[in-house]
Amino acid sequence: MSVTAPKGFRAAGVAAGLKAHGLDVALVVNDGPEAAAAGVFTTNRVKAAPVLWSQQVLRAGVVRAVVLNSGGANACTGPRGFQDTHATAERAAEALGIGAADVAICSTGLIGEPLPMDKLLLGVDATASALAEDGGPAAAEAIMTTDTRPKTTVVEGAGWRVGGMVKGAGMLAPGMATMLSVLTTDAVASAEALDAALRAATRVSFDRVDSDGCMSTNDTVLLLASGASGVAPSAAELAAAVTAACHDLAQQLVADAEGATKEVAIEVVGAASEDDAVEVGRSIARNNLVKTALFGNDPNWGRILAAVGTTAAAFEPDALDVAVNGVWVCKGGAAAEERSAVDLSGRAVTIRVDLHAGHDAATIWTNDLSHAYVHENSAYST
Amino acid sequence: MSVTAPKGFRAAGVAAGLKAHGLDVALVVNDGPEAAAAGVFTTNRVKAAPVLWSQQVLRAGVVRAVVLNSGGANACTGPRGFQDTHATAERAAEALGIGAADVAICSTGLIGEPLPMDKLLLGVDATASALAEDGGPAAAEAIMTTDTRPKTTVVEGAGWRVGGMVKGAGMLAPGMATMLSVLTTDAVASAEALDAALRAATRVSFDRVDSDGCMSTNDTVLLLASGASGVAPSAAELAAAVTAACHDLAQQLVADAEGATKEVAIEVVGAASEDDAVEVGRSIARNNLVKTALFGNDPNWGRILAAVGTTAAAFEPDALDVAVNGVWVCKGGAAAEERSAVDLSGRAVTIRVDLHAGHDAATIWTNDLSHAYVHENSAYST
Known part of the structure; x- marks a missing residue:
């Protein structure tokens, strides 16, 4: 069930024509009651526009929605690229009745080409209309590039869950991670607690995947908490569950790496x-x-x-x-x-x-x- | 004419059966009147036995002969590997009537396998018998592994020369260099002057070749001066000629790198x-x-x-x-x-x-x- 396994989340994936075929725009929405979030990003100094945008969003520790697209990394696209990311967040915010400053953006695909914004914005509208409590698998499919299969995980806590999805098959060596990943939980947790759990988890999972030694410009891992379970796990419990989810997803990355036979x-x-x-x-x-x-x-x-x-x-x-x-x-x-x-x-x-x-x-x-x-x-x- | 282009040097290359076919043992001898020498070696901390041996030899700044073999790197071979290198130097010294402490050794080939010493020692005898003032090309051929062609150079000074040979096609990224190379000159120069010229040259030539990012255990570049021309170039002249020779050889490495199309x-x-x-x-x-x-x-x-x-x-x-x-x-x-x-x-x-x-x-x-x-x-x- 991917990112919609925990309570309080809806998601969708649609085909907006960014790729030649298949789903290519995803939306993950945190319906609350809480909206705490944490993120870790590529340490590559050449950062894609969506990374620069999402780093700003995360500064407040609140994320209510994440728009993700394959079919273009929006990296090395200059000021226009950042404007495009901003416009994408505005469009999603409008459709969802929230503020754009609470919308994180993730993009993946070829570096150096501007996104076809007409198609992407229509895709954002379509995902907002298609949001569903079982939309996690479609979202996981929509973020694939050279991945041969969607990659998702669910980890069970005591009365709460962590769900997640990841994409990544090439340019797969961590500065912190190597790909796009959204993790969700219905645990009650502060942004600080989520940040600590996420950093502990990525340090020993995504950070230790090194498929081809090439660090991406777009690596992003987000952790969103809805609090919908009403359960507040300890820091250790939260870190353990998030680490298990990241470890599972990291193994799926290695298993599906481009051209690998081992x-x-x-x-x-x-x-x-x-x-x-x-x-x-x-x-x-x-x-x-x-x-x-x-x-x-x-x-x-x-x-x-x-x-x-x-x-x-x-x-x-x-x-x-x-x-x-x-x-x-x-x-x-x-x-x-x-x-x-x-x-x-x-x-x-x-x-x-x-x-x-x-x-x-x-x-x-x-x-x-x-x-x-x-x-x-x-x-x-x- | 390779390493025998300058006056005062003889060389040979023979087939001793270390490889399935082709020449595989080379000998370069400096007949003087002088025997100053310098060397630079891999910075890989896992160093082959011949590298450890030759580093000791170079400490005195004198090299009268160099034995080189393909068909085995004699790296990661333990105490036996070092004994084998020592025995090789002793055998060459005996044949040439010099001291083993003045004989440098270079090996290249598969890591982790002991050398077939019976074959190698007979090969050393054969090279000593075959030494010739036009033996440079045969020596250059005998050090080839996956190289598709021998690589040699000659740089003309004013009344003196630098000659050289190199091998290397894979595991080709510098800690300092990436291969075996012997340079010779008939210039009159002290070991200190040779060392300064060689370090200046390798820093901007071999050190800047990075074919596959993989640093070898056996990289060795030696510079031997016979003084036979009677000409003592300035430090700048010597450095310029050695740099030109190293640059030429480095370009030949890149041109012949394993499987490369560019x-x-x-x-x-x-x-x-x-x-x-x-x-x-x-x-x-x-x-x-x-x-x-x-x-x-x-x-x-x-x-x-x-x-x-x-x-x-x-x-x-x-x-x-x-x-x-x-x-x-x-x-x-x-x-x-x-x-x-x-x-x-x-x-x-x-x-x-x-x-x-x-x-x-x-x-x-x-x-x-x-x-x-x-x-x-x-x-x-x-």
């Missing part, structure tokens, strides 16, 4: 700090030679060590251990178990690196680098 | 500092979405801006200009000239980014990301 978990253990573990995991995740080796079902641990060696993390080269799908192919920085013992025929791959430098750990999720990735991304805008 | 110069201008320009250029060079777009002949400047946005360089997003092959497709952070005006049908591509933040500049050389790169690197070790 879903790879890089578990770095024995690190002197969590930051070290993340740095090492990300270095491996972004190494094209590791990624092509995985595509070729090759447990090439030498490339993994070469990637580890480029980091500033604490470790001694002759103390590094590496396991691929449970086989310790490298111990003490040199060959150990036979690499032929590694079974890479399946889609799931786990790389475990023990730095032997401490007790911290982190997992980064990534994909292989395949012919299909090259094909899809060499033909996207032309 | 040779891309990323010129970053208007930077607040040279470091900023290098950071921006490298971020673009390492962005897989930019690289696949170039493979698809797509002047996708939005992806270029997204890559620039991930850096800490000084710039304002709405002041960025981007030209692809001379067409300013982006001005002021938004679309400008028609992207259809860009001709990407050729192999040479120039991306020019103006940060409008100062007066410094730097150029990074890279390649596209092609099906052939994925194919070659998914099938390398298996």
Whole structure:
């Protein structure tokens, strides 16, 4: 049920002609009684107009509606792009009888092209007319770009819920997240509590997806609370539920990444700090030679060590251990178990690196680098 | 004539069976009268045994011979790997009647496998017997791995020369360099002068090649001076000639990079500092979405801006200009000239980014990301 699983939310998705076919405009409305919200956004310094707009909206900690469109990122579009985002918020506000300053906007698609505003504004009207308490799935479908399937989640609390949707298949490496995502809850929670829960959640979920090392201009994750359940969970309960929802959605991103044939978990253990573990995991995740080796079902641990060696993390080269799908192919920085013992025929791959430098750990999720990735991304805008 | 173009050097390349076919062991000997030398090495913290050995040799500033092998990197091979390198140096020293501490070693090939020492040592004997004043081309051929052609250079000074050879086609991104290279000169120069010239040269040549973002464990560039010309150039003359030689070899690396269909110069201008320009250029060079777009002949400047946005360089997003092959497709952070005006049908591509933040500049050389790169690197070790 996506974002409409919690009480107090309606949503819709319509086809407005922004894409050649399929739904492309979504609307999520928080009917309250409360309207607290939090958001995290790309740390890319080249930010799309809707990101700049939504960051302003979130400053007040109140969001009553979110308009999302695929078929265009509205990024690198100059002052006109920001005016277009403003006009979109005004149109939704008018249709809903609320203020435009309470309407967040998310866009995704090609960078550098202005949105066809005539089509988008009619699409906003259509979504407002189509709002429904079971509209979550349509909204999740309308935000897809190269995604092959909609991605949604529901996490049950004690008398309250978190629902969510996400899109993202390429340009998929976090500055904070990597995609558009709207999470909803009918819990009673302040904007500050939502912000704390959302940052805790994204830090260990979306932030640790690194499919292709490329950070987007449009990454946005919003968390909206209606309070409609009447239940006020503790900060820990809220954070746990939001983290579970983000984790589920993040795994769906990795599972549907452009052209991927492998879903790879890089578990770095024995690190002197969590930051070290993340740095090492990300270095491996972004190494094209590791990624092509995985595509070729090759447990090439030498490339993994070469990637580890480029980091500033604490470790001694002759103390590094590496396991691929449970086989310790490298111990003490040199060959150990036979690499032929590694079974890479399946889609799931786990790389475990023990730095032997401490007790911290982190997992980064990534994909292989395949012919299909090259094909899809060499033909996207032309 | 490669490394034997300057007076005072002999070289050889033989087939010792380390690779399935072709030459695979090279020897370069400095017959003097002088034997000053300098070296720069990978900054990867996971360093191959021959790198650790050669760093020790270079500490004294004297190199009388260099043994190079393809067919195995001798990286991540533990204490045995270092013993093997030591034994190789001893064998060459014995054959040449010099000390092992004056013999540098370079290895390249698969990481993590021990070298077949019986074959290698017989190969060292064979190269010592085959040493010739015109042996440079054979040496250049013997260090090839996935290179499709040997890469050599000669730069003429006033009565003296610099000669050189390089190998490298993958794992091609600098910590300092990205490959094995031996440069020779018959100039009279101290080890300190050679070191200064070599560091100045690699900083603006090999260090600015970033083919695939992956830093090797074995990168080594050596500069040997025989003094046989009797000419002592100024520091500036020496640096200029060594820089010209390194630049020529670096361009040959980019031209022969694994699976590449484009040779891309990323010129970053208007930077607040040279470091900023290098950071921006490298971020673009390492962005897989930019690289696949170039493979698809797509002047996708939005992806270029997204890559620039991930850096800490000084710039304002709405002041960025981007030209692809001379067409300013982006001005002021938004679309400008028609992207259809860009001709990407050729192999040479120039991306020019103006940060409008100062007066410094730097150029990074890279390649596209092609099906052939994925194919070659998914099938390398298996």
